[in-house]
Amino acid sequence: MLRVLAALTPGIAAYAWFFGPGVLIQLGLASLTALLAEALMLKLRDRPIWRSVGDGSALVTAWLIALSFPSTGPWWLVVVATLAAILVAKHLYGGLGQNPFNPAMVGFALMIVAYPLMMSRWPGAGAAMDIGQAGALIFGSHSVDTVTMATPLDTLRTAMHGVETKLSVETFLQSRPDLHAAWKWIAAGYLAGGLWLLQQRIISWHMPTAFLVTLIALAGVSSAIDPSAFNGPLFELISGGAMLAAFFIVTDPVSGCTTPRGKLIFATGVALITWIIRHFGGYPDGIAFAVLLMNVAAPLIDMYTQPKVFGLKDDQGSRHD
Amino acid sequence: MNAYKEIILNGTWKQNSILAQLLGLCPLLAISATFVNAVSLGLATILVMLLANLVISGLRTFIPYEIRIPAFVLVIASLVTVVDLAFNAFLHDLYLVLGIFIPLIVTNCIVLARVEAFAAKNGLAASTLDGAMMGVGFVWVIGLLGLIREFVGQGTLFSGIEMIFPRAHAIQVLPESYPGFLIAILPPGAFLVLGFMIAGRNWLDARANERQRQWLLEQRMPRANTASERG
Numbered sequence: 001m002l003r004v005l006a007a008l009t010p011g012i013a014a015y016a017w018f019f020g021p022g023v024l025i026q027l028g029l030a031s032l033t034a035l036l037a038e039a040l041m042l043k044l045r046d047r048p049i050w051r052s053v054g055d056g057s058a059l060v061t062a063w064l065i066a067l068s069f070p071s072t073g074p075w076w077l078v079v080v081a082t083l084a085a086i087l088v089a090k091h092l093y094g095g096l097g098q099n100p101f102n103p104a105m106v107g108f109a110l111m112i113v114a115y116p117l118m119m120s121r122w123p124g125a126g127a128a129m130d131i132g133q134a135g136a137l138i139f140g141s142h143s144v145d146t147v148t149m150a151t152p153l154d155t156l157r158t159a160m161h162g163v164e165t166k167l168s169v170e171t172f173l174q175s176r177p178d179l180h181a182a183w184k185w186i187a188a189g190y191l192a193g194g195l196w197l198l199q200q201r202i203i204s205w206h207m208p209t210a211f212l213v214t215l216i217a218l219a220g221v222s223s224a225i226d227p228s229a230f231n232g233p234l235f236e237l238i239s240g241g242a243m244l245a246a247f248f249i250v251t252d253p254v255s256g257c258t259t260p261r262g263k264l265i266f267a268t269g270v271a272l273i274t275w276i277i278r279h280f281g282g283y284p285d286g287i288a289f290a291v292l293l294m295n296v297a298a299p300l301i302d303m304y305t306q307p308k309v310f311g312l313k314d315d316q317g318s319r320h321d
Numbered sequence: 322m323n324a325y326k327e328i329i330l331n332g333t334w335k336q337n338s339i340l341a342q343l344l345g346l347c348p349l350l351a352i353s354a355t356f357v358n359a360v361s362l363g364l365a366t367i368l369v370m371l372l373a374n375l376v377i378s379g380l381r382t383f384i385p386y387e388i389r390i391p392a393f394v395l396v397i398a399s400l401v402t403v404v405d406l407a408f409n410a411f412l413h414d415l416y417l418v419l420g421i422f423i424p425l426i427v428t429n430c431i432v433l434a435r436v437e438a439f440a441a442k443n444g445l446a447a448s449t450l451d452g453a454m455m456g457v458g459f460v461w462v463i464g465l466l467g468l469i470r471e472f473v474g475q476g477t478l479f480s481g482i483e484m485i486f487p488r489a490h491a492i493q494v495l496p497e498s499y500p501g502f503l504i505a506i507l508p509p510g511a512f513l514v515l516g517f518m519i520a521g522r523n524w525l526d527a528r529a530n531e532r533q534r535q536w537l538l539e540q541r542m543p544r545a546n547t548a549s550e551r552g
Contacts, residue, residue: 110504113504113507113509114502114503114504114505115500115503116503118500
């Protein structure tokens with residue numbers, strides 16, 4: 001788990017470079033909350049505290065939450081989400097290895113349903129603020145309107161579904177080249193970390209590949225048919241944390257599928273549902289909902305994709321029932 | 322007397338229509354966003370259950386066994402119509418808020434379940450008490466659920482109380498700047514809070530059972546014996 005944290009650092013570095021140190025404060029808040037909540041639950045459940053806290057799984061959850069939340073949101077947004085993730089989604093279901101849902105995504109889904117407005121106010125790029133400004137935004141005053149803006153997905157969505165202004169992807173990207181560049185670098189950071197995880201054999205190639213290929217294929221075909229209504233593949237990949245999802249969220253070893261074929265189906269499903277929610281749903285980004293929906297399906301997929309046991313005949317080995 | 326005690330305990334706790342039998346969840350989840358709405362619907366349900374059990378218990382010897390269900394539904398539907406019209410006449414604002422859920426009491430499975438399982442087989446007094454107590458069990462659960470959801474969701478208590486007592490006002494418990502927790506008011510919040518309440522009931526029951534087991538063990542075994550075993 002510590003290597004997963006290390007793999008996240010290039011993306012975090014790019015994030016902090018373009019959007020200021022707010023994200024570092026959020027990471028600190030989430031980590032602290034996660035460790036305290038984890039220790040509390042382990043104590044309540046009479047489990048060894050230091051060994052389980054030390055495995056870093058709570059930290060990975062915390063970091064994923066902090067990275068998928070707007071970096072200038074109020075402090076309690078991340079804290080409440082982390083508490084929900086660790087206390088409810090992880091430990092009430094039996095702790096690490098038992099949770100059927102991805103804890104970080106439960107935290108995200110809870111907060112985007114509860115606070116859709118706050119969750120879609122992201123810092124504008126180029127408005128790189130110092131640590132004092134970021135701290136003031138996170139811990140104090142409500143005068144955030146000057147530096148925040150909706151996510152690219154959100155803006156584009158409003159523009160595309162609006163009656164009067166039909167704005168194509170190209171014009172949008174041209175109007176905000178700074179933002180585009182920033183998200184491209186952050187996505188590249190996650191990609192680099194993810195490739196290192198692959199090289200370290202911590203994650204297998206199945207899930208990231210299936211996720212990215214599905215997303216690219218859907219975006220490519222749909223934007224070729226109607227460019228004014230759908231995003232192109234590049235935009236789809238760099239926005240809304242798709243790259244983070246591909247290597248760090250979908251690949252959660254506990255709540256996802258475990259068989260090789262199952263992993264392919266799982267990640268394809270997540271990408272498909274994400275794309276559907278992005279374009280036809282009520283929320284700007286659907287990765288969290290897509291992951292949770294596929295988490296529900298994971299046990300069934302696993303059951304039907306059991307690999308053949310070596311040495312058994314086809315009719316016996318194809319399924320274990 | 323003991324039988325009546327049993328009926329009261331069954332209705333409010335042991336066979337609680339929601340926490341134990343998980344019956345009638347649709348109105349429970351839909352109407353419990355605020356305490357006032359929840360308790361109003363709960364009181365209407367108590368009234369219907371009490372009267373339905375009373376009437377059916379009185380008529381139980383006349384209703385042929387084969388067509389008892391249509392007959393029960395007919396009685397319940399008439400009573401619900403009475404309650405529905407009464408709400409419309411005397412608590413009109415509240416009637417507009419509760420809307421379809423007052424007529425829907427007729428489809429609430431607790432009502433039919435108690436009529437079928439209890440009133441059709443027991444005397445007048447016991448049946449009336451059973452209907453009332455099952456209703457009380459419904460009311461305290463839906464009321465608590467409404468209280469929790471309203472408090473977490475918008476930081477107030479008794480919002481909408483002016484629909485019943487025009488002079489009264491809702492109490493703002495948390496400061497005005499409380500951003501609210503929208504999910505508590507939305508349907509997922511109802512499921513989550515109800516889940517915690519059922520877990521809480523199971524925990525209390527498990528603890529009580531454990532205590533009773535310990536007590537029985539100590540009754541059966543001489544104290545010196547257990548002490549030596551432990552030592």
